[in-house]
Amino acid sequence: MIHEKMYKNAVLDDKELQEGLKGINPKFGDFVTRVAGEAWGLPLISQKTKALITIAVDVANQDHVGSGNPFLAHVNMALQQGATYAEIEELLLFMCVYAGFNKVAGCFGTLNQIIEQSRVGQMISAIRKPDYAIRDQKGKFVFYVLLWKKKGIKLELFSNYWKNVHGPVCARLPGQHQYWQFHLSHNQGALWPVIDGIDYNSQPEDQFDGIAELTFETESDRQTWFQAATVLMDDEHNLFRKAIGYNTSFGNSKTYIDAISTGDPNGELSILKFHVMVKKSDDVSVEEFRKYMTDSFASAIVKNDLVLKFRLHLFEEVDNSRPDAAGVVHYEPQQQQYQAAFEIAFSNPLEMETFFASKEYAAAIKEQAKYVKQINSFAERNVYTFVYNGQMTLAGQRSSRVAELIAKVGATNQLQENIVSLMNGKQNVSHYLQEPNKVQEESNMSNGISIPVSNGKAEPAIANLNQATSERLPGTTTDLVKRLFARGEAFDAEGFVTFFTDTPVYQFGNFEPSFDKPAIQKSVANFFSQISAIYHDIKTIQEIQDVVFVEMDVVYWRKDGSVVTLPCFDIFRVEGDKFSELRIFMDINPLFNPTIFVPPIASVFTISQGKKLPSSDIMRKHFAEHPEAKQRIAAGFIPKWAIAGPKWPIDQQQEKSSEQLDAVVQLSGFVLKEDWEQAKQYLTDDVYYKVGSSEPVYGKQAVVDYLSTLFATTAKFVGHEVRKIWHEPGVVVVEMDAKYVTVKDQRHLTIACCDIYRLRGNQVSEWRVYVDLLPFFETPAQEQQPQTNGNGNKYVSSVGLR
Numbered sequence: 139m140i141h142e143k144m145y146k147n148a149v150l151d152d153k154e155l156q157e158g159l160k161g162i163n164p165k166f167g168d169f170v171t172r173v174a175g176e177a178w179g180l181p182l183i184s185q186k187t188k189a190l191i192t193i194a195v196d197v198a199n200q201d202h203v204g205s206g207n208p209f210l211a212h213v214n215m216a217l218q219q220g221a222t223y224a225e226i227e228e229l230l231l232f233m234c235v236y237a238g239f240n241k242v243a244g245c246f247g248t249l250n251q252i253i254e255q256s257r258v259g260q261m262i263s264a265i266r267k268p269d270y271a272i273r274d275q276k277g278k279f280v281f282y283v284l285l286w287k288k289k290g291i292k293l294e295l296f297s298n299y300w301k302n303v304h305g306p307v308c309a310r311l312p313g314q315h316q317y318w319q320f321h322l323s324h325n326q327g328a329l330w331p332v333i334d335g336i337d338y339n340s341q342p343e344d345q346f347d348g349i350a351e352l353t354f355e356t357e358s359d360r361q362t363w364f365q366a367a368t369v370l371m372d373d374e375h376n377l378f379r380k381a382i383g384y385n386t387s388f389g390n391s392k393t394y395i396d397a398i399s400t401g402d403p404n405g406e407l408s409i410l411k412f413h414v415m416v417k418k419s420d421d422v423s424v425e426e427f428r429k430y431m432t433d434s435f436a437s438a439i440v441k442n443d444l445v446l447k448f449r450l451h452l453f454e455e456v457d458n459s460r461p462d463a464a465g466v467v468h469y470e471p472q473q474q475q476y477q478a479a480f481e482i483a484f485s486n487p488l489e490m491e492t493f494f495a496s497k498e499y500a501a502a503i504k505e506q507a508k509y510v511k512q513i514n515s516f517a518e519r520n521v522y523t524f525v526y527n528g529q530m531t532l533a534g535q536r537s538s539r540v541a542e543l544i545a546k547v548g549a550t551n552q553l554q555e556n557i558v559s560l561m562n563g564k565q566n567v568s569h570y571l572q573e574p575n576k577v578q579e580e581s582n583m584s585n586g587i588s589i590p591v592s593n594g595k596a597e598p599a600i601a602n603l604n605q606a607t608s609e610r611l612p613g614t615t616t617d618l619v620k621r622l623f624a625r626g627e628a629f630d631a632e633g634f635v636t637f638f639t640d641t642p643v644y645q646f647g648n649f650e651p652s653f654d655k656p657a658i659q660k661s662v663a664n665f666f667s668q669i670s671a672i673y674h675d676i677k678t679i680q681e682i683q684d685v686v687f688v689e690m691d692v693v694y695w696r697k698d699g700s701v702v703t704l705p706c707f708d709i710f711r712v713e714g715d716k717f718s719e720l721r722i723f724m725d726i727n728p729l730f731n732p733t734i735f736v737p738p739i740a741s742v743f744t745i746s747q748g749k750k751l752p753s754s755d756i757m758r759k760h761f762a763e764h765p766e767a768k769q770r771i772a773a774g775f776i777p778k779w780a781i782a783g784p785k786w787p788i789d790q791q792q793e794k795s796s797e798q799l800d801a802v803v804q805l806s807g808f809v810l811k812e813d814w815e816q817a818k819q820y821l822t823d824d825v826y827y828k829v830g831s832s833e834p835v836y837g838k839q840a841v842v843d844y845l846s847t848l849f850a851t852t853a854k855f856v857g858h859e860v861r862k863i864w865h866e867p868g869v870v871v872v873e874m875d876a877k878y879v880t881v882k883d884q885r886h887l888t889i890a891c892c893d894i895y896r897l898r899g900n901q902v903s904e905w906r907v908y909v910d911l912l913p914f915f916e917t918p919a920q921e922q923q924p925q926t927n928g929n930g931n932k933y934v935s936s937v938g939l940r
Contacts (some may be wrong), residue, residue: 148185148215150175155211161399162272164527189216190229197233197241202248209245213252223249271393273401274449276527277315277353279360280391282451282479284415285348286380288465296347297321299377301522301538307373308350309524309534311366312614313359317525317534320349320413322516329412329515331494335507340514344474346380349413349516353391355528358765360385375465382456382470384479390428390452394440398447398483402523404533404541409446410490410517411483417512418477428452430509431478438502439482444493447483529714536561615686615712616679620760622717623674624767627757627777631663643719647726669729671695671783675703676756677743686710691741694729695783702728705742754866761788799865801900802872810855814842822903829907841905853878853887853914870895880914887913 145151149171160167178188192212196202202209216226226249234242287296305319324347325340332338354360374381398407418427436450456475460468484490493499524534532541536552544552551557618637625634635655638644644658645651646665652658666672675691688708695701704724711719728734761767761777771788779786805820821838828834835844849855857877864871871894878887891909895902 145185145218147175147178148189148219149178152215152218155215158211158268161268161270161401166272184219186216186219186221189219190221190225192216193226193229194233194237197230197245198237200241200244202245209248210252213249268397268399269395270399270401271396273527274316274353274393274396276355277391278388279354279357280386280451281350281352281354281360281363281383282386282391282453283350283352283381283383284346285350285378286345287347288375288377288379291377293347296377297520298539300348301533302540303537304370304373304377305522305524306534306537308352308367308370309530311363311369313354313362313366314352314525315355315359315528316351316353317523318351319522319524320351320518321520321522322346322348322413323519325514325516327515329517330513331503333503333507336510337512338514344514346516352525356766356769357388358769361765371463371466374463378466380467381463382468382475383460384451384453384456384476386451386453391450393447393449394436395445396447396449402526402531403521404523404531404538404545406520407483407518409483409485410487411447411481411521413516413518414480414482415476415512415514415516416478416480416510417475419507419509419511422509424477427477427509430505434505435502436480438498442493442496442498444484444489444496445482446485447481449481451479453477453479614715615681615710617764618712618715618717619679619686619688619708619710620676620757620764621766623676623757624760624764624770624777625775626662626666627672627674627761627779628770628775629666629778630775631659631666633775634662635659637717638720639713639716639718642717643721645720646722647724668697669694670697670699671778673777673779674757675753677754684712686712689742692724693779695779696729696732698732700732701783702732702736703740704728704736705740707742758786758788796865797900798868798897799863799870801897802870802895802902805895805902806858809845810857812846812849814846817842820901821905822898822901825902826904827907828905830909830911832911851881853880868897870897876909878914889913 149155156167156171158167159170178185183191189212193209193216196207196209196212201207213226217223227246230242230245230249233245285300287293301319301321305317309317324345327339330338352360352363354363398409400407416431418424422430431450431452436448439445439448453476455472456470458469462468484493522533522538523531525531532544535541536544543549622634622637625631625637635658638655638658640655641653642655642658643651643653644661646661649661652661672695673693675693676688677691678687678689680687686709688706688710690706690708691703692706693701693703704726706722706724708723709719709721710717728736757777761771761780777788780788801820805817808814808817808820818838821841823838824836825838825841826834826836827841827844829844835841845855855876856879859875859877860872861875862873871892873892874890876889876891878889879885880887889909891907894904894906894908896904
């Protein structure tokens with residue numbers, strides 16, 4: 139073989155090598171290129187000699203065998219730098235003396251195969267094809283969904299809508315590492331050689347049409363996606379009649395081998411690929427079945443060089459508690475559930491049939507009938523990728539069809555930043571991390587007020603403020619801000635900078651701005667060294683497009699034990715899932731100079747007498763409730779205010795809030811039973827009670843007298859359906875549909891109302907009922923309908939006042 143490429147630097151100048159390294163993993167490829175490129179650039183040893191040295195190291199380390207071994211690449215590199223096969227053979231003979239004859243013998247065998255293959259122009263690995271399995275390793279948790287198309291729509295329409303409409307919506311939800319759509323043909327049987335005792339034929343009801351596979355780096359990421367995925371439910375009924383979702387636990391989804399060069403395909407792969415569903419035998423346990431699938435079946439399959447790809451999933455039992463969507467079944471009887479699935483691919487039918495006749499396949503199925511009772515195989519028609527390595531693909535951003543057109547035309551201008559920004563808002567598409575209006579609720583509750591919410595939208599005064607965010611689903615960036623603050627409160631400077639882009643702008647007050655991550659880390663680490671603890675008492679968080687505004691009081695504990703609370707306003711600008719800019723506007727001088735007077739009304743929110751409003755404790759709740767925060771605390775990243783300064787317990791306020799919510803629940807139950815003596819136990823002596831625009835009443839006896847008279851003379855309270863409950867320390871807000879029967883004409887009324895309870899301890903000191911009382915007194919008998927959303931579904935909370 140003659141090589142004409144003699145590079146000055148065998149790594150930095152070999153673009154093909156670099157692409158191969160990036161194919162394993164982009165970050166890995168970049169890292170190896172930079173580090174190895176520097177070593178290969180040293181001036182005193184020639185490129186050819188260095189290449190021969192790498193082969194010698196491979197001999198010593200026995201790096202000529204196994205998946206992804208570098209021996210081929212190093213042999214090829216030496217040949218490119220002018221070495222001959224004769225020189226490489228002499229090198230191996232030389233290594234017999236220093237590495238051992240047995241080690242060199244195997245390398246000679248591999249080299250002979252390389253020489254033989256090179257003669258026919260096939261400079262590929264002698265052990266197996268290039269292996270890209272490592273690129274799936276970060277996706278350690280999987281949500282794997284079998285999908286049946288809706289009856290009455292053609293397969294082509296189903297496929298087009300799924301990949302061009304539904305897929306890009308799902309791609310914008312948070313937490314995903316990878317998201318593939320597999321478009322399948324129905325199982326026709328007769329693919330696998332038949333084994334007695336195993337069923338290979340699907341019943342008509344088992345013939346699904348596609349698989350959505352989503353991978354996540356952590357269980358927290360998967361839960362984040364689940365919380366956000368409610369927005370997909372309204373779209374499910376447009377194309378699915380059944381969607382059965384399987385989860386896999388840590389490490390139970392694994393790509394063993396993958397010689398398919400394209401990891402993020404958009405269409406047909408021009409190979410044979412199958413998705414195979416497996417049911418375990420009734421006579422073995424789940425543990426025995428899994429051991430067979432991994433130790434016997436998978437380990438034998440991957441030894442055959444004809445298998446292009448093998449990926450195995452070991453499923454948990456389907457969670458049948460997931461409610462059905464409109465017209466979409468989410469329930470699967472246990473006897474119909476699968477316990478495993480695998481993805482297997484071949485270059486062509488000949489290689490597939492050769493594989494079935496191989497000794498490796500014979501070893502894989504030796505005891506299969508003991509562990510497996512059914513195998514259903516679905517041929518893959520096409521595969522589409524919408525999220526890859528945590529980033530939306532072009533198909534995720536613009537739809538599969540648009541991505542295909544851009545690729546076919548070669549429209550590189552469509553990939554330019556200004557176009558991407560125009561079409562996708564800098565790819566910073568916000569997602570649900572919390573329920574709709576949660577951000578505004580936290581802000582409102584911190585001020586001791588409630589703003590009624592109707593049909594998922596705030597009242598006009600708030601809607602105007604949120605107008606710019608109407609195109610984005612709120613929550614993602616808010617969550618990112620709180621996660622960043624959590625790093626600060628734990629004094630984690632290294633973790634703090636991971637939230638920024640590589641070209642950020644960070645400025646604290648009038649200090650010099652920082653323009654890269656090391657500078658930011660140095661700045662915040664220096665700041666942390668000068669204080670004992672810090673707490674962000676957030677009053678409002680507002681997202682507007684790619685900007686987030688945070689208004690708060692920041693509490694600092696100085697080294698001398700004193701405390702100062704200072705008002706602060708932060709502006710965050712976001713690119714993708716990172717902060718490109720953070721500017722902190724505040725007067726920080728009193729922190730370092732205690733002689734500077736800070737008045738008691740320095741808080742960003744005070745009432746007219748200058749009294750500070752109660753703390754919302756948003757960040758304390760973050761540490762108590764957020765999955766990532768819990769994990770970080772377990773790893774030792776504890777907020778300094780919990781171990782220094784005031785030594786606050788992290789979940790104290792939430793426990794208090796829960797006790798107060800329980801008190802409101804008890805009060806509601808006794809009112810429903812008309813047990814007035816018990817109800818009075820949950821009211822303060824000076825309780826204030828007001829219904830609608832009627833006159834208020836004062837004192838707990840006056841409250842129960844008002845209610846008992848209302849129930850006896852006007853309408854009897856018979857129950858309620860709670861839509862939503864908000865609770866913070868000192869206040870509980872309940873949005874509900876209240877049920878009444880009128881005393882005069884026995885009309886059944888359903889009236890929308892919102893109750894606000896303010897508490898001292900576990901007793902209600904103020905009770906306001908916002909409601910329209912006119913239906914009680916209308917002459918025509920007219921049933922009042924509860925509010926519904928745009929789909930005609932009632933808003934009913936999953937939790938109610940019991």
